[in-house]
Amino acid sequence: MVSAAFRARMRGWRWPGLLSRIVAAVLGGYAIGALVSVACAVLLPLPRSEAVVIGMMLSFLAYAGVVLWVFAARTAWRAWAGLLAPGLLLAASWAGRPV
Amino acid sequence: MKHGFRQCMAWLHTWAGLIPGWILFAVFLTGTAAYYRGEISAWTRPDLRMEDNGPEAAMLGLRELQRIAPDATGWLIGLPTSSDPLLRLYWRPPGERRFRDGILDPATGRVAEAGRTMGGEFFYRFHFELHMPPIWGRWLVGLCAMSMLVAIISGIITHRRIFADFFTFRPGKAGHRSWLDAHNLLAVLALPYHLMITYTGLLTLMLMYMPWGMQLAYKGDQQAFIAEALSIAPPPRPARQAAPLTDLAPLVAEALRRWPETGVRRIGISFPGDANATIVLGRGDRHELAIRRRELVFSGTTGELRLATGNDAPAVQTVGVAYGLHFARFELPFLHVLFFLSGLAGTAMVGTGLVMWVAKRAPKATERRHFGLRLVETLNLGTIFGLPIAMLGFFWANRLLPGMLDHRPDWEIRIFFALWLGAYLHAALRPGRRGWAEQAGIAALLGLLLPAVNAATTRHHLGVALPAGDWLMAGMDLGFLGFGLAFALAARRLWQGADRPVATRQGGHLRERGI
Structure with a gap:
């Protein structure tokens, strides 16, 4: 029943790759979620309580999105690369933090 | 390519559902029971029920607090409602951080001694703390809820024929097919509920799970954030000078005049007997979907109204609706039953999923x-x-x-x-x-x-x-x-x-x- 395409994809899912994906999903997902909450708090042109609340609400959706991406990516390396790009972009919002 | 993507999502759905599955089942079932938390609390203390929630009940509670905890730094009275018909008293002894609590026996006017129980609070707290130390329990439940959110979304992606399968039930089919159908039916039937309850559940503890934006914007001052978001008056400082407490009844009457439909739910008194005492009356929240914090703050010595709080900013209100949906405290019995049934459907969805995992892998008898x-x-x-x-x-x-x-x-x-x-x-x-x-x-x-x-x-x-x-x-x-x-x-x-x-x-x- 399992298609050849799926089996080919699963070949990259031996333990090291799988473990790496789980770390990327659980910790990377949390990190991206946290960065989203920070970026919203810093960047949104709203009263700060509103911006903080919106950031918190969106962070969980971002977390879920990251987990889906990590397990849909073709290889573990691609999964990590896909985390790094938005992660760096979000982290850049730190520059706008209040001092 | 497309096919492979769906297979990956099926794999993710299986494991994101199975690994936290048993905890999720317990969280769902005890949470569903907690929809009737007030009723359970009343059933477990059938002799302590009280229907009155007007000024007389408030006075009864106040008198008992004055008797048992005259030197407390804070008193709190929770007034009864029809679905939570108990008068709850809380007091914080001097030098302690936590409140102690008791339930007033309307027959004696004293805190009840016999038949102590956690009542519905046990299921309610178990639902997000698993009877563990709160920090551990809440993080564990949060991780499981996150996993649930992933399992639901990947389940929807896996499930291409979501509408057609809604009408598919093959009890006679071999193997795990009928379990699959039951699982799909329960999942699709109450899908908006499952998504809503999982996401709003995460939101109820979001300040604990995702405090980073708040940490940055408020430089770590969580109290300042809560005060601003919920527009709560800052807590008073004691003057360390004795002064008698004002009469409570006119204040409750004033609150009832402002909130004729919702009534007063909570009465908080900080530093009773001190010259800087304040009295805070909290509005009931059982008549609308959103949970919106509304309070009247009075001077504890003169009875003068100082502040009427409440924040209607859009994002804060959105969270209020999310909390309203999650806690389902509104007093609409029919809707309440639907939430209860949906909660049972969610429980059964997790349960059938777990059983299906076994049924799919069951070896031949030999x-x-x-x-x-x-x-x-x-x-x-x-x-x-x-x-x-x-x-x-x-x-x-x-x-x-x-x-x-x-x-x-x-x-x-x-x-x-x-x-x-x-x-x-x-x-x-x-x-x-x-x-x-x-x-x-x-x-x-x-x-x-x-x-x-x-x-x-x-x-x-x-x-x-x-x-x-x-x-x-x-x-x-x-x-x-x-x-x-x-x-x-x-x-x-x-x-x-x-x-x-x-x-x-x-x-x-x-x-x-x-x-």
């Missing part, structure tokens, strides 16, 4: 069942039937433990966990259909006999409650009967098939009832 499969089977039975047994046992303990027993609430909880542990042991020793049939039978007995136990131990049994139109007590007893009946039917069907081999891959034994 093959050996490997350790992982037996472990999952044991955990499945001990959780899916064991937890209801433990919950019903909690109610039995509430009725049968002596009223003045020391640490009575702890004993109720010990019995709950002892029964649950027993169910896991039984599941390990009696694998297969017979084990399921036996546990269903025990749950059926516990549920069906509970109204009889209630009749033997209290004056609030069905024979009294039904003629009096007391739907709270009668509803709880009828609910126990209903669950008992459902378990009895399950036990009968499981028993009939108990002699057949357990779960063969091709055999038709699984059917709609098979394990």
